[in-house]
Amino acid sequence: MPNTNKPLILVTNDDGITAKGIRTLIDIATELGDVVVVAPDSPQSAMGHAITINNTLYLKEYTAHSHNHKEYTTSGTPVDCVKMASHEILDRKPDLCLSGINHGSNSAINVIYSGTMSAAVEAGIEGIPSIGFSLCDYSADADFEPARPYVKQIIENVLDKGMPKGLVFNVNIPKATHDEIKGVKICRQANAYWVEEFDKRTNPYGKDYYWLTGKFVNDDKGEDTDEWALEHNYISIVPTQYDLTAHHYIAELNTWDFDN
């Protein structure tokens, strides 16, 4: 590992190491610190916080022609990548973990299905300040340029101010031109959800199968949500925690009768 006085930045994602989003994030990160990349060798979207325990994991050095830093791929999930980086590749704890930039939104409830955010959360659990970035554009050729100055500034802020243990940032960027983006808003996760529709088909051998599809529904009219911000061309930052305890409900539950 490089051992300069620059911060050590681990970069990962869930779209795979060749995705345009991670290449942009690597570019930005190299301006701010010493970079090591550990990313999946193939797309791992919607993997949530899955880890690989019933299968073997492969680790490979990846040659990126444009940079001097080290890059690796693993055959595992985004969370596996962070674990591999921390415990097998890096010889010291990174100062920051960046995940993304995801091709597609990870706002609202998407945070819990997202491989991008799960990688960020995994780094957070390991005590590494961590940010997941997502652009609201699913296309492989999405334009990440308008996001660049904002992404850089958010990273600089975190390198400067730090991040308390127990949380990570979920940053979503609207699909908009630089002039259209109005700025950054600190938000809460909107209470929005997916209504699934299964597309039922029959395979060439006569067997029925399904594709998961769905419609995203936002019933949350709050103007302090990530959905509101994105709809109004703001970049949303949701401080996101992995203590899932509903602390406010403990007192109520203590009034229930569980004697046996």
Add this chain to the structure above:
Amino acid sequence: MPNTNKPLILVTNDDGITAKGIRTLIDIATELGDVVVVAPDSPQSAMGHAITINNTLYLKEYTAHSHNHKEYTTSGTPVDCVKMASHEILDRKPDLCLSGINHGSNSAINVIYSGTMSAAVEAGIEGIPSIGFSLCDYSADADFEPARPYVKQIIENVLDKGMPKGLVFNVNIPKATHDEIKGVKICRQANAYWVEEFDKRTNPYGKDYYWLTGKFVNDDKGEDTDEWALEHNYISIVPTQYDLTAHHYIAELNTWDFDN
């Protein structure tokens, strides 16, 4: 679907439909309501909140000889099972979703890696009161009998009192005899984590590969945690939420400078 005046209970898990844990949970559920089972056709542990979007899903009726209710398997993850149940199999919303009983603990940070809990959370997101059950015993032949009366009573409590939208219960049961179990404690998620160790091996073709292994570390000395409860032979219930916003940190973040 049966249409009696009994509650409709969806049962799922992550160890697969033949696991001893789900068979016990189905037994208990049939005493309390009309049961429909939709579970993975193979073990899906540690799948977190993964969903199947890049692959096809298969759905099959499963013949369980001991009961009259309907059972189905899917080729997907635990979360896929809940989505399939809600949107493809059931003609009305279940009154309750039960996930488990998992072979192995889902206390502390395990909640976010757990397929069992992700299925419960998915049902919660869909507005279904939902409980994930786990026994702290990984063996396929684990003894679920001591847990039975407690599991039944927790379910009865939820059927009676309901559960507010936005949370689900994470129930963990110590590996102990009926006489050893001291009762039920309402807890917060302990601040405990895994320290990974990768077991590096070489395959018969000379290529290195890794197995993910690790050690669970609990630095949280609180006596109100699920880890404390389980260690002292109490059953732990953690009310668990899927709004991951760190609301307490929003004011602080609003003092940061994000002008661009």
